[in-house]
Amino acid sequence: MAYETIVVETRGKVGLITLNRPKALNALNTQVLTELLAASQAFEENPRIGAIVVTGSEKAFAAGADIKEMQSKSYIDAYMEDFFSGWEAFTRIRKPVIAAVSGYALGGGCELAMMCDFIIAGDNAKFGQPEITLGVMPGMGGSQRLTRFVGKSKAMDMCLTGRMMDAAEAERSGLVSRVVPAGELLEEALKAATKVADFSLPAVMMAKEAVNRSYETTLSEGLRFERRLFHSMFALDDQKEGMAAFAEKRTANFKNR
Numbered sequence: 574m575a576y577e578t579i580v581v582e583t584r585g586k587v588g589l590i591t592l593n594r595p596k597a598l599n600a601l602n603t604q605v606l607t608e609l610l611a612a613s614q615a616f617e618e619n620p621r622i623g624a625i626v627v628t629g630s631e632k633a634f635a636a637g638a639d640i641k642e643m644q645s646k647s648y649i650d651a652y653m654e655d656f657f658s659g660w661e662a663f664t665r666i667r668k669p670v671i672a673a674v675s676g677y678a679l680g681g682g683c684e685l686a687m688m689c690d691f692i693i694a695g696d697n698a699k700f701g702q703p704e705i706t707l708g709v710m711p712g713m714g715g716s717q718r719l720t721r722f723v724g725k726s727k728a729m730d731m732c733l734t735g736r737m738m739d740a741a742e743a744e745r746s747g748l749v750s751r752v753v754p755a756g757e758l759l760e761e762a763l764k765a766a767t768k769v770a771d772f773s774l775p776a777v778m779m780a781k782e783a784v785n786r787s788y789e790t791t792l793s794e795g796l797r798f799e800r801r802l803f804h805s806m807f808a809l810d811d812q813k814e815g816m817a818a819f820a821e822k823r824t825a826n827f828k829n830r
């Protein structure tokens with residue numbers, strides 16, 4: 574597929590997707606969604622890829638859903654096409670996905686970052702859910718995911734006032750896993766992704782599935798799910814290799830089997 578709104582590259586075992594609509598600060602339109610899904614699906618199916626990084630430009634990860642594309646929609650348009658539901662497919666990618674956020678991550682941009690497995694932010698990052706200033710509210714998961722990340726009080730503050738959170742506040746609040754100097758963001762994100770990609774892919778995918786399950790179920794069911802997945806890992810060659818490598822004081826050579 575020829576991509577126009579994203580740039581797709583591989584860096585070793587990492588698939589790198591860069592949002593690329595510089596004139597619109599990477600606003601997320603239907604074409605971006607289609608291309609992002611195609612690229613991430615291609616990485617999902619590529620056995621040489623163990624992790625995916627999604628990033629934007631220095632100024633903007635993404636300044637939101639494309640306001641100009643949606644401004645003239647009617648209620649019936651939005652309802653019949655189940656507007657924004659297509660983004661859920663991105664959350665079904667089973668390989669780990671890291672968001673590397675520099676600059677603005679607003680509205681849908683913040684929501685896309687939260688769909689990833691974790692967020693590494695440049696120290697210039699700004700997160701926000703400013704939809705209220707447009708006469709609407711978050712529609713790509715912000716009211717739900719942001720609340721789970723930062724708690725009710727801060728999520729209400731962000732969604733009701735539309736204010737932005739800087740990188741330091743985002744880290745303190747648990748929205749991002751780490752903050753790095755903006756100039757080193759991509760390098761740090763690729764380093765983290767490469768570290769993940771060097772581990773056993775089935776172990777990584779099961780760990781991702783287990784953490785995600787904690788959002789959807791009770792603690793006792795989640796613990797049971799975790800234990801069952803953990804038990805199943807003793808059927809992996811990679812479990813034998815990982816533990817043998819530890820005992821033999823050498824680096825493990827995982828085969829993703």
Ligand SMILES: CC(C)=CC(=O)SCCNC(=O)CCNC(=O)[C@H](O)C(C)(C)COP(=O)(O)OP(=O)(O)OC[C@H]1O[C@@H](n2cnc3c(N)ncnc32)[C@H](O)[C@@H]1OP(=O)(O)O
Binds near residue numbers: 639640680704713
């Ligand atoms: C509604 C739901 C459910 C989800 C959403 O995501 S709605 C969108 C939420 N995001 C926003 O409201 C942010 C909108 N953008 C801004 O407030 C500003 O662009 C800024 C503060 C991020 C940056 O301001 P700056 O002055 O540096 O840059 P601009 O001149 O304003 O923007 C450059 C260029 O990009 C276009 N742009 C920016 N954001 C969007 C967007 N979300 N959708 C469409 N286009 C966007 C902006 O219009 C301008 O283009 P033109 O020069 O052609 O006007």
